[in-house]
């Protein structure tokens with residue numbers, strides 16, 4: 001458990017440099033006013049733009065916000081604030097909405113890393129400015145019941161369930177480290193909303209940051225293997241055309257059918273992706289709801305002692321219009337546009353077989369099955385709600 005440091009006076013400049021999303025952080029600019037266009041274009045803000053791109057790349061590579069950014073720690077508070085603003089503007093204009101949401105998660109987690117160890121006064125100040133007043137003492141803090149429910153609902157860990165909390169006179173008492181976790185959620189919610197931009201600004205950003213967006217498209221689809229998992233590194237470039245297409249649909253912010261959402265989650269689990277990665281895959285969905293998605297992903301992946309549901313076989317995917325073995329003419333990459341001869345082999349009956357044939361390993365009954373006969377098949381079973389908007393009747 002993180003240890004809260006002794007109390008110290010709060011310096012506003014440092015506070016806003018650390019938490020640039022707080023209302024009032026614009027005071028770092030003093031009397032200077034900086035327009036969106038100036039921030040995007042003027043040489044005077046080149047350092048802030050570079051640092052902003054660093055923030056964006058760090059989120060793409062490290063969605064858990066585990067790494068410290070040295071460049072950020074060294075920068076002047078005003079530059080830090082402008083770099084945050086630049087990153088938020090750029091990602092609000094990004095062609096793939098998932099990039100903004102991923103960045104929001106990463107920035108929120110980085111803030112949590114600090115909030116879990118700061119003096120209680122700082123924790124209380126951040127909570128107050130975020131609009132979730134907290135009354136912290138040395139060991140615990142109290143949120144209003146409404147605020148607690150709003151912040152805790154997307155968190156799936158059992159210890160955040162209301163039934164396990166101490167509620168006194170309409171206030172929920174939580175340990176300070178848990179208060180920090182709830183504030184992480186407040187930051188994520190705040191940053192996940194794109195800033196409204198004029199159409200010509202969106203066009204300008206997309207043109208100016210084209211290389212960055214291309215880089216993100218390559219970096220972000222990389223799934224993360226479950227810690228201690230047996231499937232080894234995940235190799236998305238060896239995924240079959242159907243799964244690659246489903247990933248692209250979500251990345252482009254388009255709707256993926258219920259059957260497709262289920263198939264993708266079940267498939268990613270069996271190739272060893274961790275739950276965070278599977279949830280991330282759905283962030284681009286137009287109706288993405290973190291709480292529901294987490295619940296449904298858990299439901300798919302926890303079945304059978306963690307083995308999870310079987311992804312559907314090829315003939316099932318074909319009947320749902322989800323087989324793309326003939327190629328996808330709308331794809332950006334030539335290999336996705338072309339017909340894939342592997343999918344026409346007579347013995348190919350399952351997307352996991354395809355992955356094995358290409359050298360990927362698949363978790364089978366809790367064990368890696370890379371050595372299994374690639375022509376072996378996996379049967380379909382009944383399936384639960386797919387990740388996305390549909391709420392399971394069994395949801396707590």
Ligand code: SF4
Pocket residue numbers: 240241242243313314315317318322323324325343344348349350351354
């Ligand atoms: S043949 Fe099977 S593995 Fe290949 S794209 Fe179609 S559904 Fe996917």
